[in-house]
Amino acid sequence: MGHAYTPGLTVTERTTVRKRRLLPIPGTVMVAQGDRVKADTVVAQTELPGKVHSVNVANLLGIAPDEVRDYLIMKEGDPVQKDDVIAENKPFIKFLKTEVRSPVQGTIDTVSTVTGQVLLREPPHRLQLLAYIDGTVAEVHSRQGVTIEADCTLVQGIFGVGGETWGELQMGVTSPEEALTPDKLTSGMKGKIVAGGSFLGADTLARAREIGVAALVIGGIHDKDLRALLGYDLGVAITGAEKIGITLILTEGFGTIPMAAKTFALLSRHQGQKASVSGATQIRAGVIRPEIIIPAGVTSVQSQAAVERGGIQVGDYVRVIRDPLFGRIGQVSALPPDLRQIETESHVRVLEVGFPDKTRAIIPRANVEILEG
Amino acid sequence: MSAATQAPHNKAADLPLSVIIATDCGSTTTKAILIEKQGDTFRQTFRGEAPTTVEAPFEDVTRGVLNAIAEVEELSGRKILDGEKIVTPAGAGGNPKAGVDIYVSTSSAGGGLQMMVAGAVQSMTGESAQRCALGAGAIVMDVLASNDGRLPHEKIERIRSLRPDMILLSGGTDGGTVTHVVEMAEYISAAEPRPRLGMTYSLPLIYAGNAQARDRVTDILGKKTALVVTDNIRPTLERENLAPARNKIHDLFLEHVMAQAPGYKKLISWAGAPIVPTPAAVGFIMEALAKRDGINLIGVDIGGATTDVFSVYGGVFNRTVSANLGMSYSISNVLAEAGLANIMRWVPFDLDEQTLRNRIKNKMIRPTTIPQTLDELQIEQAIAREALRLALIHHKSLATGLKGVQQERTISDIFEQKASGGSLIDMLKLDLIVGSGGILSHAPRRIQSMLMMVDAYEPLGFTTLSVDSIFMMPHLGVLSTVNEKAATDVFVHDCLVYLGTCIAPIGQGRDGEKCAEYQIAFEGSRQPESGTLAFGELRLIALGDNERAKVTMKPVKQVDLGEGKGVSVTREARGGAVGLMLDGRGRPLQLPADARTRVAALTRWHQAVGLYPQKSL
Structure with a gap:
């Protein structure tokens, strides 16, 4: 446990990101290696099989399942329109005739003589996969998709909801401690990514959705406001697929927590530039964090080797990520090697952190994260 | 009739072994333990751990295994690795x-x-x-059935959107109707399901339903899936036959699922016994323990994301997994399922809702953090009580007798109107609770583990409690498939930490009124103790590890200790790291509704057993 520390979130002026953009099933790749792409460029597309509907013809006609084929007036593979007759009986008296009609437009998929049901498949629909970020096609994965590479400014958040979007970055406040209140949102922010400071409430969320803000980036919110936004109590942090009309990214956590000064300064410097953001979060094996990607414009297709850390060191800047000092940022001033007993009586590895107000605190190493980048 | 009776695995005679290295490749950590024979007894001697390396950038599970074993090598001084090979046998090269x-x-x-x-x-x-899939160690993503209330197209969409590792299709008794199971096969075929791992291989599907429908099912699914046909899991309504399908799940897990995961082919070639899913291995060791001691037991493993519950009652093994009840990744879901009031009832101080909600969400998004203050520890232990309670409720609902069985009723049964398929879990017949997982195994005081389980499970009468010292049950489970003695030796000596025995009378009374008289006769020269247990009282009596005492409880007339109301009971009780806990709080356990009275009661109980350091009280 020599390297017992939590790797921090990346907040960096310049890095190279590589995004794998893969179709859920094989399809066609629409771009070539080396192509320049915009966030809204279609890089690959495929045909998703249509929905399947079942019609129990045997039951509807009052016949045995193994007689179904005798009553069908279409066969497997035939196209059908909605309300087309697909099967009918042949009574002596026309008045008693029963017809079975297709509930959808599509094709006859299968006919079962065991269950008496006919499965109808709707036409396939096209799925287009967009590039999501401005960049260069670094790799083509045959029939599956591409890898896009871009030099950019990157800010990772801790938690988000809502899917991928892009737009112009605009600061909503002037300091990281300031809350983003509804009066700070204007109609000119429609389609933009608005970054705030320490907190936003349900009223600000409502106002942002009303205006049509594409995404909000903020230090913290209250859990109750997240619950109101989603309409349910989020149990497990696997997000990104919510249909809430806005993407929300938290940079610090839940509660009122000033945005880290470095993050705020970085976002402020890039005000007015185009950014791609995603709220998708997965906090399990294969961690995914929400992100704000601001492309640098010129791309050199050369990935930078990631700087490998040897562990936490004296002088590193860290963020405390657990009460009672949650959200505070300081500098590591000592790394005692031995286990220490803390208030709970657990024996854990600790470190000493010095804060800007000259105070110091002993904190379990598990309860800090390094500010990276 | 047993619901799930079967041999856990095909065990050969014990292999002659003296030194064993075992690993458990978890989602985040790979844990290695060394077991050595000392005299006639096997003991766990050293352990090491390293991050699991299934994912990028390594994408080779064996890297983490080698790193964990290298740590064991370093600590033990034993040469186990020769480059990337495991040196066998022990004493190689003299x-x-x-x-x-x-x-x-x-x-x-x-x-x-x-x-x-x-x-x-x-x-x-x-x-x-x-039950079959859970017992094989799987997480069950969904259960589809003809009568599950979903429309056909909803079923098909669901099958398509799930990306399982494997499907188990059953349905119908042998010789019964084929229509429903063929219908399910048609839905699966229409959905064209794809596996979670690997874009190019066919999804394994086990058919274990009506034997008369095999040809039809093969026609429908043979070309679209990697179909394996095995014996019906429900050949008649009165009989469940899970072993053949469960063994097939293990085979396919190795052949298909594991073979798709990076590095596993190499790992399989190193191993001297088939690699099994971790929860299945834990099930093996639970069954072995229950069988060896002839007891009924409940085991729980409360992790960060999931909580597994195992039970062995009358030799019948059951396992359930509550996929979203856990102490870090899933902690917020415990709040969602239990509700705020149920969590707060265990917290011995006031806390506003907003603060608690934000704290829980912050733990969810930073799951590796640990409680630093006593308040935080108490909140986490309150949440653990609810996660344990909910997971047991889930387990009780599935660990049942067979439903749909015709029952012969006598005239007396008519008054009882008991349906078939009742839960097998009878807390009064429970002998042992085994707790595992960080919150239980690593609680700063052992009494905290004991009281968490007592509060969550409300054991009745006499129940022994224990915890797993360093989560080595998976290793011992897979070891039991090749050498049962080695596995049980280590389990008893190094794995299980006995906490003691909880004695809980069943009944209610006013606080302070007499609940039962007790007499305790100890082994050796220690003087007997006797006294009166009052309602609302929690009392701890020292009784060390490996010590036993004969306890006589004389309950008052409205109270039951298992032999009937007011009937005296004498039983032997086992001691442990905590001792004997006399729980006069009544069953079912009812906490005061009023916040101030509740906090006062919790504080009194916590002080009586020394639950937390004095500072907080």
Whole structure:
């Protein structure tokens, strides 16, 4: 446990990101290696099989399942329109005739003589996969998709909801401690990514959705406001697929927590530039964090080797990520090697952190994260 | 009739072994333990751990295994690795400090084994299929059945959107109707399901339903899936036959699922016994323990994301997994399922809702943090009580007798009106609770583990409690498949930490009124103790590890200790790291509704047993 520390979130002026953009099933790749792409460029597309509907013809006609084929007036593979007759009986008296009609437009998929049901498949629909970020096609994965590479400014958040979007970055406040209140949102922010400071409430969320803000980036919110936004109590942090009309990214956590000064300064410097953001979060094996990607414009297709850390060191800047000092940022001033007993009586590895107000605190190493980048 | 009786695995005679290295490849950590024979007894001697390396940038599970074993090598001074090979046998090259006789492993890396199961009738073959998959160590993503209330197109969409590792299709008794199971096969075929791992291989599907429908099912699914046909899991309504399908799940897990995960082919070639899913291995050791001691037990493993519950009652093994009840990744879901009031009832101080909600969410998004203050520890232990309680409720609902069985009723049964398929879990017949997982195994005081389990499970009468010292049950489970003595030796000596015995009278009374008189006769020269246990009282009596005492409880007339109301009971009780806990708080346990009275009661109980350091009280 020599390297017992939590790797921090990346907040960096310049890095190279590589995004794998893969179709859920094989399809066609629409771009070539080396192509320049915009966030809204279609890089690959495929045909998703249509929905399947079942019609129990045997039951509807009052016949045995193994007689179904005798009553069908279409066969497997035939196209059908909605309300087309697909099967009918042949009574002596026309008045008693029963017809079975297709509930959808599509094709006859299968006919079962065991269950008496006919499965109808709707036409396939096209799925287009967009590039999501401005960049260069670094790799083509045959029939599956591409890898896009871009030099950019990157800010990772801790938690988000809502899917991928892009737009112009605009600061909503002037300091990281300031809350983003509804009066700070204007109609000119429609389609933009608005970054705030320490907190936003349900009223600000409502106002942002009303205006049509594409995404909000903020230090913290209250859990109750997240619950109101989603309409349910989020149990497990696997997000990104919510249909809430806005993407929300938290940079610090839940509660009122000033945005880290470095993050705020970085976002402020890039005000007015185009950014791609995603709220998708997965906090399990294969961690995914929400992100704000601001492309640098010129791309050199050369990935930078990631700087490998040897562990936490004296002088590193860290963020405390657990009460009672949650959200505070300081500098590591000592790394005692031995286990220490803390208030709970657990024996854990600790470190000493010095804060800007000259105070110091002993904190379990598990309860800090390094500010990276 | 047993719901799930079967041999856990095909065990050969014990292999002659003296040194064993075992690993468990978890989602985040790979844990290695060294077991050595000392005299006639096997003991766990050293352990090491390293991050699991299934995911990028390594994408080779064996890297983490080698790193964990290297740590064991360093600590033990035994040469186990020769480059990337495990040195066998022990004493290789004439060096007594070189080599091991066998390497065994379990795996839950990459999310474990995820299955979808389908049956004809939800409460019959649907439940049997679920029990079968759970017992094999799987997470059941969904149970589909003809009568599950979903429309056909909804079922098909669901099958398509899930990306399981494997499907188990059952349905119908042998010789019964084929229509429903064929219908399910048609839905699966229409959905064209795809596996979670690997874009190019066919999804394994086990058919274990009506034997008369095999040809039809093969026609429908043979070309679209990697179909394996095995014996019906419900050949008649009165009999469940899970072993053949469960063994097939293990085979396919190795051949298909594991073979798709990076590095596993190499790992399989190193291992001297088949690699099994981690929870299945834990099930093996639970069954072995229950069988050896002839007891009924409940085991729980409360992790960060999931809580597994195992039970063995009258030799019948059951396992359930509550996929979203856990102490870090899933902690917020415990709040969502239990509700705020149920969590707060265990917290011995006031806290506003907003603060608590934000704290829980912050733990969810930073799951590796630990409580730093006593308040935080108390909140986490309150949440653990609810996660344990909910997981047991889930377990009770599935660990049942067979439903749909015709019962012969006598005239007296008519008044009882008991339906078939009642829960097998009878807390009064429970002998042992085994707790595992960080919050229980690593609680700063052992009494905290004991009271968490007592509060959550409300054991009745006499119940022994224990915890797993360093989560080595998976290793021992897979070891039991090749050498049962080695596994049980280590389990008893190094794995299980006995906490003591809880004695809980059943009944209610006013606080301070007499609940029962007790007399305790100890072994050796220690003087007997006697006294009166009052309602609302929690009392701890020292009784050390390996010590036993004869306890006589004389309950008042409205109170039962298992032999009837007011009937005196004498039983032997086992001591442990905590001792004897006399729980006069009444069963069912009812906490005061008023916040101030509740906090006062909790504080009194916590002080009586020394639950937390004095500072907080």
